[in-house]
Amino acid sequence: MTLPKSKSTPESAIEKKPIPWHIVFFLGPALLIYLTFSVYPLLDTLVLSLYDEQKGQSSFVGLQNFITLISDDNWSSAFWNALANNFQFFIIHMLVQNPIGLLLAVLLSSPKLRFSGSYRTFIFMPTMLSVVIIGFVWQLLLSPIWGISENFLYHLGLDHYFDAWLGKESSALITLSFISVWQFVGIPMMLIYATLLNIPDDIVDASVVDGANPMQTFWYIKLPLILPTIAMVSILTFVANFNAFELIYAVKGALAGPNFSTDLMGTFFYRTFFGFQLQEGSATMGAAVATLMFLIILVGIMLFLFFVQRRIQRFQF
């Protein structure tokens, strides 16, 4: 492609360029909304976390909130517990949700599959439902009192494995992770599916002509081409998991029971910021928790960018 020839003569090039009002006009509104509703609250949260509020009087306390959060037993045990749970939640998503998403995408993109449009819609459907509905439906399905799970397992001869999964400390978080995986598996599937459709047929044809079997075509041709998408899916999973809140709140409430075994950073933040039952909320301490969440996500993404993203090769067709 050749660049269009500049129309300007040497004289006019020396002249001052007029202010590009049209750029201001087009970017302005979006920028204003972004600054007001995203950047300002973020900065304000960071600032708020450095203050303490007692009886309506706020005072600057530096990093005291963070020190309390990490060193005071009352706070730190809850904080580390929430963080550890959050990593478990994330790892389950990475190990279950994304591989299944990939598998589904590969199956869907197979030209031999009939009704692929219907499958795509059905698998994506839960993602579009409200988390509250998902939480309610799964609670009913898994309920030892009204649920159908036990009967279902009975017909498979597995009923003695049935338990009150959502109520046991050992299984509640894993169960909730699987519910979340079930709901959101459509997103990695869609993203990877779209990338797979973009792979030019001639590359795949060439590999077949060269004698590659379908597995080899997948491993040596398709997978390298969708790696950037998988990397992006991982980042999205990371950010979303460390901001996760709704499902836990909908199913287990803000106390994230039993015994805080399903507590994530989001629910921990909620209890700290808004308070719970007789525990009073603290905006400043809540802001400190929110700031730590922000930092954890920031560091996670930066590590990812430095060590993974830079090494991924991109291909242009």
Add this chain to the structure above:
Amino acid sequence: MLKARPVTLLKQSAISLTLVAATITSVQASGSLSIESWRSDDANIWSDVILPAFNQSHPDIKVHFAPTPPAEYNSALQAKLQAGTAGDLITCRPFDTSLSLYQNGHLENLAGLDGLNEFSDVSKSAWVTDDGKEQFCLPLASVIHGFIYNKAIFKELNLKVPATQDEFYKVLDTIKSESRYIPLSMGTADQWEAATMGFQNVGPNFWKGEDGRKALITGEGKLTDKAYLETWQELAKWKDYLGRGYQAQKYSDSQNLFTLERAAIYPAGSWDIQTFNDQAEFEFGAFPPPVPKAGDACYISDHTDIGIGINANSDNKEAAKALLSWMASAEFANLFANAVPGFFPLSNHKVTINDPVAQEFVSWRDQCNSTIRNSYQILSRGTPNLENALWNVSAQVLNGTMSPEAAAKKAQDGLQAWYAPQQ
């Protein structure tokens, strides 16, 4: 889950929550009031019974009852008050939650309000400052704990209402071995039932009501004392009589198990009467928490649960005061007690309650000593607060994941960490 959302949304959601709440509750026309409450179950009663009665004597004051779900009430109210969008009248949780609202300048001092003298000091105690001088909410109602049972099942199995703990466990054993009914309908998924309908329900018999409660506040009593240990041991015994998978059973599940006649006994708060009146198609009765030995004095939890105060930033304080004074009247006490059976008015007026089960509950006031929940006054001021700690350990004792001794120790350690008289 995969949903890209920046962390800043957390702060934003606080703001938008407030905005949404504000649009729901704001009624700005003059002479109109809106009431913040967590009693969403009572919305119809307020709009159909109580407020029309009020409007007969005060036709020019329009009142709008705007409830928030109970679990979100405290936090939503806090956010609304801070943003200046809360309603004119605030339904008050007892003790420290409301005290801190008052101290932060969100509630009006009620000094000189007509009708305040209709209440005893005990019922007012939940909403005064520690020195007893400033009253910031008008007492509205108390709730009583006990057990509600299915009369038909008791008749079918030839059971007698238990008065002592031995009899109680005999009844539970009979139900368990001789029928397919679940003896006790309670779950631990929501945690609060374990503390409220379990620990605070049967506990006063062990810690001798007010004596034990006050000893905790002065520091003479400890949560590791025998009385509290016995209460948790009692709860630990319950787990054999709960339904299958009770660890995942929620409050509404427990209610449904009882109203569907699948469970025989329901550890109750008197507020459940309303739900059961609507849903149960059989006759049910109530009995107070069984005493340890025959002849022991009985103690019940008669908890001052609801008060009502005025938003300090309200534009309509005069109208709000008129409504509050009316709420101190005999007319209101009668209306309220019968419209919302299970919530017992706290004023000194003689009230006739028509609902038989509510009558049964309120009759215990004459036979037994009343006390309130021991974690509400002063003891939940610090971090970790006692009420939330009791939820956690009581649920764990019922789940069998914590021994009664460990529960007592954890609760005491938490209290000791910040409460000087206990140190």
